[in-house]
Amino acid sequence: MSDGLPVPAPGGATAPSSLAWQRVHPVTPLVKGWLVLVVVVLGLLRSTAEQGDGDGARFALHHLAWVLLGIAAIVVVAGTYSWLAWRVTAYAIDPDAVHMRSGILFKQHRKARLDRIQAIEVRQPLAARLFGLAEVKVEVAGGDGSGVSIGYLTERTAQELRADLLARAAGLGAPSSGGKQPVAAPADGTDPKHAPDAVTSAAGPGRAPTLHATEAPEQPLFEVPSGRLVASTFLTVEAWVLVLVVAGAVVAAAAARTPAVLFSFVPVLIGLGSALFGRFNRSFAFRAATSPDGIRLRHGLTETRAQTIPPGRVQAVELVQPFLWRRFGWWRVHVNVAGYGREANGKGPTTVLLPVGSRAEATTALWLVLPDLGTADPLALLGEALDGSGPSDAFTAAPRRSRWLDPVGWRRNGYAVTARAVLARSGRVRRRLVVVPHERTQSLGLEQGPLQRRLGLASFVLHSTPGSVHPEVPHLDARDARVLLDEQSVRAREARSQDLSERWLQPPGARA
Amino acid sequence: MTDDAPAVRAPGDPFDPPGLEWSRVSGKLVTARLVPSLTTVGLLAVVGAVVALATGAAWVWVFPAFFVLLALWLLWLVPRQVHAIGYAERADDLLIRKGIMFRTLVVVPYGRMQYLDVQRGPLTRALGLASLQLHTASAGTDASIDGLPAEVAERLRDQLAARGEARLAGL
Numbered sequence: 003m004s005d006g007l008p009v010p011a012p013g014g015a016t017a018p019s020s021l022a023w024q025r026v027h028p029v030t031p032l033v034k035g036w037l038v039l040v041v042v043v044l045g046l047l048r049s050t051a052e053q054g055d056g057d058g059a060r061f062a063l064h065h066l067a068w069v070l071l072g073i074a075a076i077v078v079v080a081g082t083y084s085w086l087a088w089r090v091t092a093y094a095i096d097p098d099a100v101h102m103r104s105g106i107l108f109k110q111h112r113k114a115r116l117d118r119i120q121a122i123e124v125r126q127p128l129a130a131r132l133f134g135l136a137e138v139k140v141e142v143a144g145g146d147g148s149g150v151s152i153g154y155l156t157e158r159t160a161q162e163l164r165a166d167l168l169a170r171a172a173g174l175g176a177p178s179s180g181g182k183q184p185v186a187a188p189a190d191g192t193d194p195k196h197a198p199d200a201v202t203s204a205a206g207p208g209r210a211p212t213l214h215a216t217e218a219p220e221q222p223l224f225e226v227p228s229g230r231l232v233a234s235t236f237l238t239v240e241a242w243v244l245v246l247v248v249a250g251a252v253v254a255a256a257a258a259r260t261p262a263v264l265f266s267f268v269p270v271l272i273g274l275g276s277a278l279f280g281r282f283n284r285s286f287a288f289r290a291a292t293s294p295d296g297i298r299l300r301h302g303l304t305e306t307r308a309q310t311i312p313p314g315r316v317q318a319v320e321l322v323q324p325f326l327w328r329r330f331g332w333w334r335v336h337v338n339v340a341g342y343g344r345e346a347n348g349k350g351p352t353t354v355l356l357p358v359g360s361r362a363e364a365t366t367a368l369w370l371v372l373p374d375l376g377t378a379d380p381l382a383l384l385g386e387a388l389d390g391s392g393p394s395d396a397f398t399a400a401p402r403r404s405r406w407l408d409p410v411g412w413r414r415n416g417y418a419v420t421a422r423a424v425l426a427r428s429g430r431v432r433r434r435l436v437v438v439p440h441e442r443t444q445s446l447g448l449e450q451g452p453l454q455r456r457l458g459l460a461s462f463v464l465h466s467t468p469g470s471v472h473p474e475v476p477h478l479d480a481r482d483a484r485v486l487l488d489e490q491s492v493r494a495r496e497a498r499s500q501d502l503s504e505r506w507l508q509p510p511g512a513r514a
Numbered sequence: 515m516t517d518d519a520p521a522v523r524a525p526g527d528p529f530d531p532p533g534l535e536w537s538r539v540s541g542k543l544v545t546a547r548l549v550p551s552l553t554t555v556g557l558l559a560v561v562g563a564v565v566a567l568a569t570g571a572a573w574v575w576v577f578p579a580f581f582v583l584l585a586l587w588l589l590w591l592v593p594r595q596v597h598a599i600g601y602a603e604r605a606d607d608l609l610i611r612k613g614i615m616f617r618t619l620v621v622v623p624y625g626r627m628q629y630l631d632v633q634r635g636p637l638t639r640a641l642g643l644a645s646l647q648l649h650t651a652s653a654g655t656d657a658s659i660d661g662l663p664a665e666v667a668e669r670l671r672d673q674l675a676a677r678g679e680a681r682l683a684g685l
Contacts, residue, residue, distance in 0.1 A: 449617070465655045480527075484531065
């Protein structure tokens with residue numbers, strides 16, 4: 003399948019000819035560019051109308067032929083370009099990587115190694131849904147925009163592609179069975195990282211021997227009811243600010259006796275409203291399931307996303323309880339996944355593991371990420387981590403003298419270490435718990451300001467991949483912090499050397 | 515309270531534990547840092563003085579005086595800052611410590627290093643210095659060592675890269 007264009011390919015950018023390139027769906031340019039097209043056409047119509055010295059409609063009618071011709075010209079040019087671009091856009095899969103090529107003048111050939119996959123997402127924006135199309139996004143941990151987006155494909159092809167990529171990434175060269183769900187209930191200590199035994203021993207229902215038919219079976223865990231989502235959206239600081247702004251606008255308009263005042267509040271309202279709606283939109287119909295491929299998340303109102311995060315890809319987990327949610331016992335769970343970082347900062351958290359849920363659901367979400375917390379009584383430990391305060395057998399807390407630096411929350415600041423992870427607890431008004439598996443520690447740090455130095459305190463920081471979770475334990479006793487730093491670097495090293503999550507379903511012996 | 519220390523404790527300063535040999539960076543880093551900042555501050559002081567002379571108002575001398583004080587403060591501060599920078603190579607990780615008022619200590623495991631940068635600017639090159647930066651998959655890792663003698667930076671880079679390769683882990 004050649005491009006048919008006489009553009010010389012730069013050296014090294016040409017693909018190995020053995021790859022079986024496949025084109026994306028022909029409607030792709032329309033789905034990607036419909037908004038641009040609408041804006042251009044509307045802009046043209048408007049500027050034509052404005053030229054008519056107030057009598058725009060008649061002017062436009064007079065020159066209707068020209069207007070239509072202009073639109074037609076734009077459509078032809080855009081259409082030709084899109085068609086050419088579509089011709090060169092193709093993807094291919096080989097045993098080690100997924101390839102994507104695109105671009106007419108500036109050619110791009112991107113290769114994502116399968117063993118570096120951090121997450122796979124099937125994304126359906128509204129326009130794509132109308133056509134029954136979907137986009138497959140493969141995140142690798144290469145930093146900003148390093149992922150590969152394959153789109154658009156028909157829904158069916160997208161699903162098959164995802165299953166195929168996951169099976170290959172898991173190390174199943176030619177899988178014949180889907181593999182049975184190895185984990186059934188929380189806290190049973192089964193680790194999907196060690197799932198090869200489970201898969202080989204528990205022969206799942208026989209499937210077709212092609213790669214395309216292997217969608218690993220999944221087990222639903224929780225879903226978020228719309229009512230609770232709406233309630234929780236209104237129980238946020240942003241929602242209350244929004245209500246106050248609206249009230250302020252009305253009062254101001256009444257005082258000034260002119261509704262024109264209302265318009266000055268419009269930008270603020272749009273900002274707050276879109277932030278709130280964005281959160282609601284992303285979290286709508288949120289469902290989580292577990293499968294041998296990892297965590298499956300489905301959510302979204304206008305744009306639906308189906309994320310799959312393979313085992314061992316989550317770098318850090320955060321459980322948060324905003325103050326207004328405490329009455330209802332709700333928690334929110336965020337995760338850091340390498341490759342998602344920048345997007346999580348810009349367009350709101352795409353790495354929400356649970357937008358709002360009961361305490362049991364939150365602990366289930368944590369269990370999804372870390373099936374074995376590395377302690378004999380995980381529920382007791384979590385209880386202490388979620389609402390406890392002060393020092394105990396498990397928790398080393400910040401000393402009393404740290405109240406000068408954190409007068410409200412000092413009792414909650416503290417950490418616990420288990421065989422598998424570090425738990426960092428903080429926040430009294432807004433309760434917060436961060437869990438980082440030992441093998442996911444990037445680097446560690448101590449920080450000490452002048453006041454902390456006088457008080458003999460230091461903050462312990464754990465550096466995780468970019469994302470919304472920032473693990474740290476503030477204002478510890480300086481000696482505690484130092485001991486934690488030393489011990490943690492040893493624990494992280496040991497955990498790292500035993501970490502086998504790169505090809506999570508491949509038997510350890512088969513690794514290169 | 516945890517104020518009462520149990521038996522297992524590293525005594526003394528948490529940023530300077532015993533049994534670690536800290537390497538210091540070159541003293542020439544003081545020059546490398548002072549030249550640009552003192553030039554800027556000096557220029558501002560001169561401009562301030564010219565303006566003060568031109569206007570003739572006594573209170574305008576506040577500005578040049580401020581910049582002179584700033585320069586003196588820098589002359590006092592920068593050598594101390596440079597002296598506070600230290601790094602220590604352990605068997606499996608590199609420790610970097612910085613700061614006097616706001617102190618930080620970073621532990622970077624060799625197996626976590628994604629890549630290493632050696633940077634040299636015109637001034638540092640003239641002084642025979644280089645800075646080495648370690649990158650992990652975390653943006654939070656602020657692990658750079660300024661003011662290494664160029665050959666030390668090169669050696670350290672190769673050595674760290676080799677150790678990283680030996681201990682390389684996934685993410």
